[in-house]
Amino acid sequence: MMANKQRLGVNIDHVATLRNARGAAYPDPVRAALMAEAAGADGITAHLREDRRHIQDKDIEALMDALTVPLNFEIAATVEMQAIALRLKPHAVCIVPEKREERTTEGGLEIAADQSRLADFIIPLSEMGCRVSLFVEADERQLEACVGVGAPVVELHTGAYCDFHAKGDIRATDDELKRIMRCAAFADELGLEVHAGHGLTFGNVGPIAALSEVAELNIGHFLIGEAVLMGLEPAIAEMRRLMQQARA
Ligand code: PXP
Numbered sequence: 001m002m003a004n005k006q007r008l009g010v011n012i013d014h015v016a017t018l019r020n021a022r023g024a025a026y027p028d029p030v031r032a033a034l035m036a037e038a039a040g041a042d043g044i045t046a047h048l049r050e051d052r053r054h055i056q057d058k059d060i061e062a063l064m065d066a067l068t069v070p071l072n073f074e075i076a077a078t079v080e081m082q083a084i085a086l087r088l089k090p091h092a093v094c095i096v097p098e099k100r101e102e103r104t105t106e107g108g109l110e111i112a113a114d115q116s117r118l119a120d121f122i123i124p125l126s127e128m129g130c131r132v133s134l135f136v137e138a139d140e141r142q143l144e145a146c147v148g149v150g151a152p153v154v155e156l157h158t159g160a161y162c163d164f165h166a167k168g169d170i171r172a173t174d175d176e177l178k179r180i181m182r183c184a185a186f187a188d189e190l191g192l193e194v195h196a197g198h199g200l201t202f203g204n205v206g207p208i209a210a211l212s213e214v215a216e217l218n219i220g221h222f223l224i225g226e227a228v229l230m231g232l233e234p235a236i237a238e239m240r241r242l243m244q245q246a247r248a
Contacts, residue, residue: 006209006243007042009072009197010236011220016054018224029055030062032224032232037069039236043091045218047074048081050098057084064088072133072218077114077121085125092131094155094218095121108137108157111145119149126150133195138176138183147190154187155195155218156180158208162199177207188213202226202242209246217243 015029033044044067046055063071070091075081076098085093095118097109111118111134122132133153136142137160146154161176180196187194196208197218209217219239226235 006214006247007216008040008236008240008243009043009045009195009216009218010036010041010223011045011047011074011197011218012036012224013045013047013054014221014224015227016056016059020054029059030066032227033063033067035232036236037067039233040240041069041236042216043070043072045072045074045094045220047096048084050076050078050080060084060088060090064090074135077109077118082121082125085130086128089128090130092133092153093125094133094135095151096135106159108139108142109134111136111142111149115145115149118151122150126152133193138179140183140186143183143187143190143192146187146192151192153193153195155197156183156187156214157198158196158200159198161208162201162204165204166199180208181211184211184213202238205239205242206246209243212247 012029012032015027015032019027036044044063046060046063048055048060072092072094073085073090074094074096075085077095095109097107125132131153132151133155134146134151135155135157138156143154161173161180164172164176184194193215194213195216195218196214200208200217200219201222223235223239
């Protein structure tokens with residue numbers, strides 16, 4: 001199904017990374033989120049990691065108070081994070097795998113292997129009215145398992161596509177893109193809402209934004225990096241322009 005307007009979720013984690021590098025109070029991720037909102041972001045994403053390396057608990061609470069667009073609260077499927085989500089009631093929860101030693105979210109969830117635990121994890125969040133998405137590799141087996149655990153939304157991991165693109169490996173980039181295309185169509189047939197993200201930049205966003213089934217892109221690291229150089233609002237405006245151009 002062609003989502004009319006593709007939504008852009010801006011991930012503000014790395015504003016907090018910069019702040020925490022000095023243990024200072026600035027730059028403030030909440031201020032960045034409000035600027036992103038003013039620049040046309042449809043939602044804000046923030047990942048409260050177990051080790052609190054960027055976003056802190058107080059940031060999530062402040063975002064819940066300050067935002068007028070939906071907050072997509074990214075968490076690992078742990079008891080601690082579930083309790084925070086149930087207390088704060090964000091619009092959406094995106095469940096991701098988390099390893100302490102990783103630099104960023106490296107792979108997707110292994111849902112098939114963890115089906116009953118994830119189903120139990122999702123039930124109270126869904127009952128509370130929260131839209132739950134699962135971050136997975138573009139893999140048909142994982143998508144079928146998403147339906148099995150009762151998640152209405154899936155976010156396809158675009159990291160491998162972006163890595164091959166950055167290395168200039170045209171063949172591997174194309175293979176990855178085909179895999180994502182096939183899985184976006186399959187997820188849509190299964191009745192899942194499809195999101196995508198990880199590693200997206202001005203240079204590689206076009207073919208992903210063009211996928212008619214993809215209703216939302218979540219983009220962080222590149223936009224915050226560009227914000228340092230060109231400003232957050234122009235960076236978001238340019239990303240939006242490229243997304244619209246790809247869909248035209
Ligand atoms: N979507 C999910 C589920 C993520 O974990 C991340 C990274 O935190 C992103 C999107 C955004 O990735 P990037 O920061 O590389 O744009």
